[in-house]
Amino acid sequence: MATDAPSLPLGDAAEVRPLRKKRPRPADAAFHAAALGAVTITMGALVWLLGAILASGLGSLDWAFITDPVSTSAERAGFNSALRGSLVLMLITITVAIPIGFAAATYLEKFAALSRSQLEGNAYARQRRLHEMEAAGATGFGVTLKRLEVRASFLWARIGPPVNRAVEVNISNLAAVPSIIYGLLGLALFVSFVGLQKSLLSGGLTLAILVLPIIIIASREAIRAVPVSIEQGAMALGATRWQAVSRQTIPAAIPGMLTGTILAMSRAIGEAAPLIVVGGVAFGTQTPSINPTEANDTPLFAMPLQIFDWADRPQQDFLDLAASGIIVLLVVLVLMNAVAIFLRNKFSRRW
Amino acid sequence: MDTDGAPRLARRRRRPLEQATLLLLGAAALVSVLVTAGIVITLITEGAPFFADVNVMDFLTGSVWEPVNDTYGVLPLLSASLMIAGIAALVAVPLGLGSAIYLSEYAAEPVRRTIKPILELLAGMPTIVLGFFALDSITPALQSIGLIDENQIFSALSAGIVVGLLITPLISSLSEDAMRAVPRAMREGAYGVGATKRVVAGRIVLPAALSGVMAAIVLGVSRAVGETMAVTLAAGTQANLSANPTDPMQTITAYIVAISKGEAVRGSTQYQSIFAVGILLFVVTLIINLVAVRFVRRFRTVYH
Numbered sequence: 001m002a003t004d005a006p007s008l009p010l011g012d013a014a015e016v017r018p019l020r021k022k023r024p025r026p027a028d029a030a031f032h033a034a035a036l037g038a039v040t041i042t043m044g045a046l047v048w049l050l051g052a053i054l055a056s057g058l059g060s061l062d063w064a065f066i067t068d069p070v071s072t073s074a075e076r077a078g079f080n081s082a083l084r085g086s087l088v089l090m091l092i093t094i095t096v097a098i099p100i101g102f103a104a105a106t107y108l109e110k111f112a113a114l115s116r117s118q119l120e121g122n123a124y125a126r127q128r129r130l131h132e133m134e135a136a137g138a139t140g141f142g143v144t145l146k147r148l149e150v151r152a153s154f155l156w157a158r159i160g161p162p163v164n165r166a167v168e169v170n171i172s173n174l175a176a177v178p179s180i181i182y183g184l185l186g187l188a189l190f191v192s193f194v195g196l197q198k199s200l201l202s203g204g205l206t207l208a209i210l211v212l213p214i215i216i217i218a219s220r221e222a223i224r225a226v227p228v229s230i231e232q233g234a235m236a237l238g239a240t241r242w243q244a245v246s247r248q249t250i251p252a253a254i255p256g257m258l259t260g261t262i263l264a265m266s267r268a269i270g271e272a273a274p275l276i277v278v279g280g281v282a283f284g285t286q287t288p289s290i291n292p293t294e295a296n297d298t299p300l301f302a303m304p305l306q307i308f309d310w311a312d313r314p315q316q317d318f319l320d321l322a323a324s325g326i327i328v329l330l331v332v333l334v335l336m337n338a339v340a341i342f343l344r345n346k347f348s349r350r351w
Numbered sequence: 352m353d354t355d356g357a358p359r360l361a362r363r364r365r366r367p368l369e370q371a372t373l374l375l376l377g378a379a380a381l382v383s384v385l386v387t388a389g390i391v392i393t394l395i396t397e398g399a400p401f402f403a404d405v406n407v408m409d410f411l412t413g414s415v416w417e418p419v420n421d422t423y424g425v426l427p428l429l430s431a432s433l434m435i436a437g438i439a440a441l442v443a444v445p446l447g448l449g450s451a452i453y454l455s456e457y458a459a460e461p462v463r464r465t466i467k468p469i470l471e472l473l474a475g476m477p478t479i480v481l482g483f484f485a486l487d488s489i490t491p492a493l494q495s496i497g498l499i500d501e502n503q504i505f506s507a508l509s510a511g512i513v514v515g516l517l518i519t520p521l522i523s524s525l526s527e528d529a530m531r532a533v534p535r536a537m538r539e540g541a542y543g544v545g546a547t548k549r550v551v552a553g554r555i556v557l558p559a560a561l562s563g564v565m566a567a568i569v570l571g572v573s574r575a576v577g578e579t580m581a582v583t584l585a586a587g588t589q590a591n592l593s594a595n596p597t598d599p600m601q602t603i604t605a606y607i608v609a610i611s612k613g614e615a616v617r618g619s620t621q622y623q624s625i626f627a628v629g630i631l632l633f634v635v636t637l638i639i640n641l642v643a644v645r646f647v648r649r650f651r652t653v654y655h
Contacts, residue, residue, distance in 0.1 A: 031549035035457055038449025039466060042523075045516050046473050052488045053480070103379035111373060112380070164380075171383045176570065176640045177633070178577025180604050181390060183611070184629045188393035192617060209386055216383065242369045270477025273579035273604065277611045277625075304479045304580070311483050311584055314504075319487065326480050333475070 053330075057323030065324055069287045070306065074317035077310075079325050084288045085200060085301025086269055086332075091292050092204025093211060093268055094261070100208075101215030102257060108171075108216070109223040110245050112164035119157035126150045175213040182210045183277025191278060198279040200288065200295035203302065206278050207271060211264040218260020222253045255347030262340040266333050272304035281309045303329045394633060398626035405620075410627065416590035416601075418610075418621050427592040428628060431507060431600035432635075435582055436575035438511025438596060439518055443571055446515070447522030448564070454523070455530040456552045467524070474520035482584030485513040490585070498597060505587025505599035513581050518571035525570065529563020530556050562647050569643035573636050579604040603632045 068078020114122075130146045186206030196202040226249050234244035279300025288298045303325060310322035402410070405423045413424015450470065454463050490509045493499045499506050533556050541551045557564065587599035588609045601609070607625045615622040 025547060025549075028547045028549045031552070032457060035449045035453035035552075038446045039453050039470075042446050042450055042473065042516070042519050043466070043469060046469065048488065049473075049476075049480070049484045049516075052484060056487060100379045100382050103376045104383060107373070107376035107380045111376065167380050167384060170387050173637075173640065174383060174387060176573060176636070177390065178574075178579070178604070178636055180577065180579045180607055181394075181629060181633055184397075184607070184626060185386075185390050185393050187611075188397050188626070189389060212386065213383060240366060240369060242366075242372060266475065270479065272477070272479045273608065276608050280614070281612055304477055307479050307483070308580060308584070311479070311486060319483075322483055323487070326483060329477065330480070333477075337475075 053323050053326050055323075056320045057325075057327045059324075060317075060320050061324040061327055065321075066328070070301075074315065074321060077318075077321055079303070079306065079328055081287055081301045082303045082306035082325065083328070085298075085305075086303045088200050088288065088292050088295050088298070089204045089207060089275075089302055090265060090269060092201060092295060093207040094265060095292075096205060096208035097211050097215055097264075098261060101212055101261070102219055104171075104212075105216045105219035105223060105257070106245065106250065108164070108168060109220045110241075110249065112160075112167070114160070116157055116161050119153070119160055123150065123153035123157050126153050171213050171216055175217060178273075179210055179271055180273040180277060182206055183274030185209065186274060186278040196296060198300055200279075200298045200300055203275050203278050203300045204295065206274050207268045210271065210274060211268045214264040214267065215261050218264065219253075219257040222256025222260060223249060225256060226252045252349070255343050259340045259344045262336055262343070266336045266340075269332065269336070270304055270329065272302070272308050275300055275302050275305055276308065279305075281305055303332075390633070394626055394630045398623060398630050400618075401620060401623035401627040404623075405627075414592050416606075418624060421620065423624060423627075425603075425628060425631060427590040428601060428603045428606055429631065429635075430592060431586065431590075432576050432582075432602040432604070432632075434594075434596060434600070435507050435511045435514060435578075435586060435602060436572050438508060439514035439575040439578075440568065440572050442512055442515025443519040443522050443575075444568055446519045447567070447571070448526060450519070450523035451526035451530055451564075452552050452557075455527045456548060456556065467527075470520040470523060473516065474524070476517070477580075478517060478578060479580040479584070481513040481517050482581040485509045485581060485585035489513060493597075503597075503599070505585065505589070506597050507586050507600045508596045510582045510585035510600075510602075511596065513585060514575045514578050517578065517581065518574050521574060522567045522571045525567030526560070526564045529560035529567070532563070533559040562649070565646040566643045569639055569646060573639040573643070576639065577604065577632065577636050579608060583608045603628045607632075 065078050066083065067080050068076060070081045071077040126146070127150045130143070130150050133143055133146060183206060186202055186209070190196045190202040190205050191198055196205075230248050230252065231241075231244040234248045235241065239247070288301045307322050307325040307329065310318040310325065313319070401423075404421075410423055410425055412426065413422070414426045415422045415424045416427045454467060458466065486504070486509075489512055490499070490504065490506065493506065493509055494501055494503075498508065537555055537559060538551050541555045546555070582602045583605040586602060586605060588601050588605055589599050590601040590606070591598055593600065606628060610621055610625050615625070
């Protein structure tokens, strides 16, 4: 129907520009190049960084470096005290942070999401049971307790949802607080107030508080990934909500929760700032015990602290030692991440 | 129907243990509130005695920070923190946004899946490592191009550059998430009327993802202000009110480290001063984080 086309200025076919031919667009090419350049520069910096560390650190990295304790002489100084210190720190941190973190995540994800009307429903159910008890003529302590429970659940129906929301906002804010502030908290709370002194225990507890929000956020995501239908299925068969959550949802979410925890621990193991505030930089040649129950009496040793101590000195020998320490730290980090990835790939399920 | 013979449903068993467990779980969630309260309370109670010795206005407006002479004017520390964060933003915003645009608009899926974890490696790098990198590589590089003096070790510039590298993956990752959330239909519509990739990225995707992108940048800056180890190693420990980015400077965080490294006696003004500057750091990062939240709320557009 080309002849029907109105007065389009297309006299003969020769004047029609071929569609497919691309005009050169310098601005587009430049934009593409700039975006690619940004990625290249960033990755280049990473390569430069790793190269620089290997170049300075490989020379002084040998088995003796791993087994020797700290020393004031660069030739004899080793990383063993720092490794032991970090190991104990991680044990303390994980023991404290996992139970609290997993419990808080379970609560926030599964029990705090109830709306006011659902909570009121629970409260009315309790009230009905109270009335039944009263109608049956029951008296005494049990009834008084039930009355209190009914009161409390009506109160919770009103204040619960806003309180839970506040807790959630609070956790995401905590995750953005600079780590050195946690150090100040640890210094005032554990070192001075509780009286644990500048010990591995104080450091481990401080790191536990630091990673708690990260563990909670990651665990909540893992729990959320398990479909609600699993839980509803269990409840349809007569399980209570807690039974459904604890026997169906949580076991299915555990690999994800552990993956998040390992990633949080890999943040903790590289943290130096809060530890310096809590414990200073340890001197002397003492070898810290790897028995966590003695952590209370052990000065704070840790890999990032040792690296800082060495990097902070002007002599080139110590700078090289710092690089060797960084290599060891990075190897540990890579191993931790490998475990996390393995867990995720091995146990993750698509629902 | 014989009602007596019908099985009775109802009457759930009471499970007191379950109630107790739930209370325990709730208590664990409350720990996070206690942590926040603990931070605020310890900063205030340990920092308050400092302001008995030092006038608050003198502290906030003083331009000389010499703890050994009992002169506590916080401006040198604050300006150093902000300047390093500013340099970091100058480095990280182009790199981070460029990477985000490349990953979300240009890169093929396998390329994206390879590059993204590599960038995240940089984000997971302990900051002490970046401090070492600044001392070992960035500073010598700056010396060799003549930006800083041959025998000068510390500079705000060097610290700002590594902190910029540190927050680049943060900005790129969060921005990319925001860009990928922009619906495909909007892109296709623009391509349909003849837009090129550059136009789609710059005029469609970026404005549509603006809230997320701005929040990413602000969070990156907040992270830079609170960054400690890299700036301590690279910028030095000499409080210095200067507008010259090549000068050595001491940030708020570096001051806290410098005092903690030594043996400040509990109760001394120096010991109290780290809590006083801690309050300032906490407030500054809190304000920046609140700005990020505001950005997200203000410019958020929900697509269906």
